[in-house]
Amino acid sequence: MEFKQFYLPCLAHASYLIGNDGECAIVDPQRDVDQYLEEARARGLEIKYVIETHLHADFVSGHLELAQRTGATIYIGHRAGADYDAVAVHDGDEIRMGSVVLRFLETPGHTPESVCVLATDESAGGAAQKVLTGDTLFIGDVGRPDLVGSKGYTAEEMAGFMYDSLHGKLLTLPDTVEVYPAHGAGSACGRNISSALSSTIGEQRQTNHALADMSRDAFVAMATAGLSAPPAYFSHDAELNRRGPPALDELPRPQPLTPDEFAARVDAGAIPLDVRRNVAFGAGHVPGAVNIGLGGNFASWCGSLLPVDEPLVLVTADEPGVHEAGVHEAVLRLARVGLHRVVGFLQGGMDAWTAAGRAQAELPQIAVEDLAARRERGELAVLDVRTVTEHDGAHVPGAANIPLPELERRVTEVVRDGPLAVICKSGYRSSAACSLLRRHGIEVLFNVAGGTDAFVAAGLPVEAGVASGDCGG
Secondary structure: OEEEEEEEHHHOEEEEEEEEOOEEEEEOOOOOOHHHHHHHHHHOOEEEEEEEOOOOOOOOOOHHHHHHHHOOEEEEEHHHOOOOOOEEEOOOOEEEEOOEEEEEEEOOOOOOOOEEEEEEEHHHOOOEEEEEEEOOEOOOOEOOOOOOHHHOOOHHHHHHHHHHHHHHOHHHOOOOOEEEEOEOOOOOOOOOOOOOOOEEHHHHHHHOHHHOOOOHHHHHHHHHOOOOOOOOOHHHHHHHHHHOOOOHHHOOOOEEEOHHHHHHHHHOOOEEEEOOOHHHHHHOEOOOOEEOOOOOOHHHHHHHHOOOOOOEEEEOOOOOOHHHHHHHHHHHHHHOOOOOOEEEEEOOHHHHHHHOOOOOEOOOEEOHHHHHHHHHOOOOEEEEOOOHHHHHHOEOOOOEEOOHHHOHHHHHHOOOOOOEEEEOOOOHHHHHHHHHHHHOOOOOEEEEOOHHHHHHHOOOOOEOOOOOOOOOO
């Protein structure tokens, strides 16, 4: 059996090649598909099958482009209602590649059309060896059941289906079967996903909290308790994957813009997106720009914080070479989450902007020692934009908590009558938060350099549990 896992850390996404006898299948491919073509070519395999375990919500899949470039057939659960040519699979359907058999298991729960793929190499004794579980079973968790309300199912109904899929299908497999999910730690498709990228049925039976011995009703209650709102772009991406997304080379190319042209685009409604690091953004940026740094989980944060239907214009690093590479990388990563309307970029970056005599805004960065002293004197309020769990673990004394994905809809809760320091773990999310708050007219802001990591490392006192202060005002 030929087998390879491909892992994309910025989206916590795993995809797979599996094959035999000169053929292979690609399972849950990412948007940019060249790596699968190269890997198959290196192994002497022809890509004959493209398998989607479900309609992905957190990224735009490369299934259609891969099929178009190879002539492969797409396989997807029969409940998907796909608008493109595909084999609609049912429970027990199989694909055979030499001695390797891929058997589909219908496993609704995360979505109605979810399937898992059980892989058996008959030349190795005939026992099932691997199961590709999509977003049904993760390492340490299971898929969230609340993403398909628009299809007429409640989260409780989907959680019930998930229980049946786990106990009626996956947990009937031998303990030795290896488990390979579509996501790792950091994905918003689950809540407690392990950083491990594979496991076994037996290990998950023993260690996965969602597989503990409990009734169906208890599982439903557990799976639906405390769910945060799904990121805003999820429904958009799921529908794009159902219809079939355009190939990457069919997307419009962003145009280089002079400062005057850039400003005109912004005046016409385009959102200026500054993808530089928070320190560079703080030193000077286009007024009104949103700062989401190109490092880290850039794509998922852009999908969560930016509207999918409004045009974007980019600001990247100033240095030649780095500048152009930043534009290319940003466009690709935005496309992976379905943000296609990148209409231009500031040619020459902020150097060109300032050389043209254009006004720039600044975002002061405050050191943690200064933050502690000024907070103690009552000179500023503190807003923590980490998750509730992170905040409750340890936070700056008195800090209010509004998680970054909730910030814009809760902006009326934020203090407006005095200086406000915004903090996260490292300074990345807080810089994004400050840029969003500026767009809502909140001006006297400080981004906390180094975040709570630096605050704790400096030995400054922290609180745990619910904050004693608030951001009302």
